[in-house]
Amino acid sequence: MRQIRQAGRIAAVRKSSLHHQVAQDIGARILKGEFAPGDLLPNEAESCRVYGVSRTAVREAMKMLTAKGLIISRPKIGSRVQPRDSWNLLDRDVLVWYCAAAERSHFLASMHEVRGILEPEAAALAAVNHTSEQMRGIDAALVGMRDAADLVAWNTYDVRFHLAILWAAGNELLVPFGFLIESALGTMFDFTGRHNQDWRKAYPLHEAIVVAIRKRRPEAARKAVRALLGDTGNVLAQWARESGRGKRPARSKARR
């Protein structure tokens, strides 16, 4: 695939189309603070030069960023970075850029806070509203976790598990939070790295959630999710402490 010619800018983004690559790069740089809110981006001609692409590609990239609330373009002015409040932090791409840019522990803390708000209630709703098909989805994910051979497989089904619960809650507006969960668990995964001896400990906690949902007991489901998230929170706090002291959380000892 023909990558962007000019040397420096885009590093290893080898996926998809040019405008997508340009959008990725500029978006990431905005989230990284390289372009601050209120700043003017280089004009389109300049960007064409820098990225070595046509104006069409640059403009389509701009339109994507505009749709995500990151910038606003006006004739004669240029493209200006919007204030942070109008960024769609829940957009899949924006979230990824944010998570790559922000400090890891801070990002995970915010994420965990939101999960602590949403997921217990989502589980409670799921306990009330779930259909049999949705219940099957949850079960399948749980089975996947039970049979997971390694951490990678476990994480895959873990994500699927939480998504299935959101889905079963029966409120479409909750579904977009799947992005959050996906990103959170993905980052967690990067974070934990290779201390893979104890990732199974969380299984009973997940199982308890499923039982509560199946029996249609919202309050029990809420509590079960809180228990799970409390456990995760402990892990995060542990990491935060360790990475605060030492360089990196080289080998964190135990999950709790």
Add this chain to the structure above:
Amino acid sequence: MRQIRQAGRIAAVRKSSLHHQVAQDIGARILKGEFAPGDLLPNEAESCRVYGVSRTAVREAMKMLTAKGLIISRPKIGSRVQPRDSWNLLDRDVLVWYCAAAERSHFLASMHEVRGILEPEAAALAAVNHTSEQMRGIDAALVGMRDAADLVAWNTYDVRFHLAILWAAGNELLVPFGFLIESALGTMFDFTGRHNQDWRKAYPLHEAIVVAIRKRRPEAARKAVRALLGDTGNVLAQWARESGRGKRPARSKARR
């Protein structure tokens, strides 16, 4: 401003650029179900013809829709509508289209459910985390509500009030929900229409929230918001009943 030439398609969208208008129209039609998930949109040449614009404009519109997760384009295939799960329902535009397309009462019910999950916790967080500047913002909004002369002004500050609390919660990931609130209250406003004799009744409920936050009492703040949302919920239920019986909620009598 030169509007789109061809007669039918775009009705009264007289704002901004061509690609924006095209995106608006196609986006709205997708949300309306006119193009179902999995369907192929008309190809770009066709759209150029239909909307009477150049391919540039159409393509930039497509890129905006792609960024919102509504469609995906591939060579030789065309642009296909993505499954509902990957729609960014929390995107400002998508939410507006959704709200215009879905049945009003259903939409408001979902919205209210999500608010019921988020806002009490946001208020509790705000009670703990708020800075003095953020507190001033909340106060200002409350004052605006108190002094509002008409329903329009009241609603403006009402939105600002809830946004200020989200902001004060100190979690960036909560801010995008401002879009939700904005849209919710906007639709509510359309919904209530003109029975404007009693919109002041909710003022004390708002005031209670502010007091709790200022005193840094998270539990009290949580309860206060629940009280307010409970009130709103009653209004919604009332409307649902009335519009269920009669044609439209022509003149709903009282807020509670």
Add this chain to the structure above:
DNA sequence: CACTGCAATATGTATGACAATTCACCAAGA
């Protein structure tokens, strides 16, 4: 000093051409 108009500049739009991708059909061989 204030107002009007013009020029400069950036994005917005149009057009036409070619590249890249992949589906669908058709033909050749087992």
Add this chain to the structure above:
DNA sequence: TCTTGGTGAATTGTCATACATATTGCAGTG
């Protein structure tokens, strides 16, 4: 007949260029 391989066509992806439009700021004029 079924499979396999190639070839063509349809559609988006990208490029280049030109012109339109909007906004700013300056300059000229009353």
